[in-house]
Amino acid sequence: MEKPIRSGCPINLTLETLGDRWSLIVIRDIMFGNRRHYRDLLNRSEEGIASNILADRLKKLTEAGLLSAAPDPSHKQKTIYSLTEPAIELVPLLAQMGAWGRRHTPASRELSIRAQLLEEGGPPMWKAFMKELRALHLGARPPRRSVTRELNAAYEAELAAGEG
Amino acid sequence: MEKPIRSGCPINLTLETLGDRWSLIVIRDIMFGNRRHYRDLLNRSEEGIASNILADRLKKLTEAGLLSAAPDPSHKQKTIYSLTEPAIELVPLLAQMGAWGRRHTPASRELSIRAQLLEEGGPPMWKAFMKELRALHLGARPPRRSVTRELNAAYEAELAAGEG
DNA sequence: GCAACTGCTTGTGAAGTGCAAGCAGTATGG
DNA sequence: CCATACTGCTTGCACTTCACAAGCAGTTGC
Numbered sequence: 318m319e320k321p322i323r324s325g326c327p328i329n330l331t332l333e334t335l336g337d338r339w340s341l342i343v344i345r346d347i348m349f350g351n352r353r354h355y356r357d358l359l360n361r362s363e364e365g366i367a368s369n370i371l372a373d374r375l376k377k378l379t380e381a382g383l384l385s386a387a388p389d390p391s392h393k394q395k396t397i398y399s400l401t402e403p404a405i406e407l408v409p410l411l412a413q414m415g416a417w418g419r420r421h422t423p424a425s426r427e428l429s430i431r432a433q434l435l436e437e438g439g440p441p442m443w444k445a446f447m448k449e450l451r452a453l454h455l456g457a458r459p460p461r462r463s464v465t466r467e468l469n470a471a472y473e474a475e476l477a478a479g480e481g
Numbered sequence: 482m483e484k485p486i487r488s489g490c491p492i493n494l495t496l497e498t499l500g501d502r503w504s505l506i507v508i509r510d511i512m513f514g515n516r517r518h519y520r521d522l523l524n525r526s527e528e529g530i531a532s533n534i535l536a537d538r539l540k541k542l543t544e545a546g547l548l549s550a551a552p553d554p555s556h557k558q559k560t561i562y563s564l565t566e567p568a569i570e571l572v573p574l575l576a577q578m579g580a581w582g583r584r585h586t587p588a589s590r591e592l593s594i595r596a597q598l599l600e601e602g603g604p605p606m607w608k609a610f611m612k613e614l615r616a617l618h619l620g621a622r623p624p625r626r627s628v629t630r631e632l633n634a635a636y637e638a639e640l641a642a643g644e645g
Numbered sequence: 646g647c648a649a650c651t652g653c654t655t656g657t658g659a660a661g662t663g664c665a666a667g668c669a670g671t672a673t674g675g
Numbered sequence: 676c677c678a679t680a681c682t683g684c685t686t687g688c689a690c691t692t693c694a695c696a697a698g699c700a701g702t703t704g705c
Binding site: 646649653654655657658659662666667668669670671672673674675 | 676677678679680681682683684685686687688689690691692693694695696697698699700701702703704705
């Protein structure tokens with residue numbers, strides 16, 4: 318019993334796979350925070366996702382082809398979640414979401430460093446980031462990871478600042 | 482009793498106001514379909530939103546400052562809903578959503594004319610469209626409405642094709 | 646061997662969604 | 676001027692999703 322598709326409108330179709338409170342949060346944490354394991358996503362998420370919701374989203378996103386799950390060679394119980402190409406191509410969407418939230422949301426803290434970096438960098442930076450994500454998650458040959466490291470650092474810094 | 486904000490991350494803040502199944506659908510129909518009245522949004526929506534959900538979203542989006550509601554001079558019972566500037570600036574986000582859905586969604590019909598137009602037009606077209614939306618919804622002086630008409634026509638054509 | 650950790654499930658209540666019906670106040674056509 | 680249709684919603688009820696806390700079998704490190 319698959320749920321029926323409501324319309325063929327691309328905006329609607331995107332909403333049908335990502336239009337809920339948590340899917341994009343999970344992808345954000347994997348993408349910008351490089352959280353690759355279940356417990357990482359569960360405990361180090363700023364918003365505090367519930368464990369059953371996280372399990373459900375990981376399952377659905379994997380089934381939808383946005384994530385892949387692979388066993389961790391270094392630990393028999395660990396699963397490594399990776400972004401697939403469709404998820405990597407969400408970078409422009411997440412960049413626009415960040416830009417909008419930064420501008421039009423009352424409580425958006427002044428130091429939205431990562432969103433600001435992504436906004437100022439624009440499409441060229443997005444593309445560089447996507448290229449690096451492909452290396453990190455799809456097994457392409459790894460370049461010098463400058464953009465990724467910069468964005469991850471900004472993400473972690475904001476997390477730390479948010480808890481202070 | 483306001484619901485608490487989960488984090489100051491701009492992506493999360495955007496999701497807190499728009500991260501549900503229907504909010505962006507409503508904005509899309511007002512934006513691209515120029516549906517300005519409750520019954521228009523209710524009956525001519527491709528996805529078939531429920532009346533109570535529509536009422537709730539119109540209320541919440543108005544409270545959030547994304548829509549404005551004004552009485553219709555020509556009909557004492559009608560309310561005209563208009564996009565405010567924050568909603569108009571969702572154009573790039575919706576364009577990216579459409580572009581992603583068109584590429585990465587299995588059931589995305591071949592004729593996603595509107596999404597394709599927005600994708601090919603890129604940021605210059607988005608800006609022209611936003612300018613026209615400002616005239617239409619914020620009372621700025623109206624230009625020749627070429628982009629709006631083109632996108633609306635594409636939207637209606639797809640709706641008609643979807644029902645065939 | 647034992648505590649800490651692994652991904653994930655279960656139980657329970659609250660919140661959101663989906664569907665059908667209805668309601669008071671207009672407009673409209675004859 | 677009266678029946679009819681239309682206006683923006685509301686109500687009631689079933690169903691699904693979400694949220695929070697607790698727990699569980701297997702694995703690892705000491």
